[in-house]
Amino acid sequence: MKHSLILCTICLGLAACGAPMERLGLAGPNADKTAALPDGGDADQASYDPVTSAPRPPAAARTVEALDTTTPEQRAAAVAPAAAGARVLGTTVVSLGSATEPGLWIKTPLVETEMQGRVKNPATGKSSTVMLIPIEGPATAGSRMSLAALRLIGASLTDLTSVEISTLR
Numbered sequence: 078m079k080h081s082l083i084l085c086t087i088c089l090g091l092a093a094c095g096a097p098m099e100r101l102g103l104a105g106p107n108a109d110k111t112a113a114l115p116d117g118g119d120a121d122q123a124s125y126d127p128v129t130s131a132p133r134p135p136a137a138a139r140t141v142e143a144l145d146t147t148t149p150e151q152r153a154a155a156v157a158p159a160a161a162g163a164r165v166l167g168t169t170v171v172s173l174g175s176a177t178e179p180g181l182w183i184k185t186p187l188v189e190t191e192m193q194g195r196v197k198n199p200a201t202g203k204s205s206t207v208m209l210i211p212i213e214g215p216a217t218a219g220s221r222m223s224l225a226a227l228r229l230i231g232a233s234l235t236d237l238t239s240v241e242i243s244t245l246r
Contacts, residue, residue: 126193126208127151127154128151128154128155128181128193128206129151129155129180129181129182129193129206129207129208130179130180130181130208131146131147131148131151131179131180131181131225132146132179133146133177133179134146134177134179138177141224141228141234144176144177144224145224145225145228146179146225147179147180147181147225151181152225152229154206155181155205155206155207155226155229156203156204156205156206156229157206159195159204159206159243159245160245162245163194163195163243163244163245164243164244165241165242165243166187166188166194166242166243166244167187167216167241167242168239168240168241168242169185169186169187169218169219169220169239169240169242170219170220170237170238170239170240171183171196171219171220171221171222171227171232171237171238171239171240172219172220172221172222172237172238173221173222173224173227173234173235174221174222174223174224175221176224178223179223179225180208180223180225181205181206181207181208181223181225181226181229182207182208182209182210182222182223182226183196183207183208183209183210183220183221183222183223183226183240183242184210184211184212184220184221184222185209185210185211185212185220185221185242186211186212186213186214186215186216186218186220187209187216187220187242188209188210188211188242188244189211190211191208191209191210191211192208192209192244192245193206193207193208193209193244193245194206194207194208194209194242194243194244194245195207195242195243195245196222196226196230196240196241196242197230197240197241197243198230198231198232198238198240199239199240199241200231200232200238200239201230201231201232203229203230203231204230205226205229205230206245207222207223207226209242209244219237220240220242222240
């Protein structure tokens with residue numbers, strides 16, 4: 078009886094947490110599409126950008142190629158030279174973020190709101206358009222970058238890489 082009560086408590090606790098349920102494959106097919114904006118719009122539509130967004134990789138994906146779901150067209154658009162007027166925000170050290178989170182993005186404390194920007198790898202000279210996503214922490218804290226974006230700028234997936242971040246606005 079005691080074990081049943083403990084098991085039920087754990088299950089109810091996990092039911093309140095979306096991320097663990099999704100990792101266990103128990104979240105519904107539209108679980109990540111339920112967030113709505115105050116104006117009635119869909120959160121996915123507000124941050125969707127055809128260059129930086131991509132579909133989720135299949136659950137069975139295990140290789141870098143299978144996890145990177147960006148299209149050749151998206152990759153070409155992302156590495157195209159940016160228009161003049163970009164404002165450099167600073168330099169940060171990046172590591173690989175969640176490899177199953179699709180798209181071209183960087184989660185960094187250098188921004189306060191989500192916006193489109195660019196990252197440049199000074200070691201290779203390569204740069205890419207990405208979605209800049211704010212995270213908590215001091216500006217000197219590290220950042221996490223998508224697998225697809227790391228590949229485009231020629232950065233190692235296992236090492237820490239210093240990158241320059243700029244806005245496109």
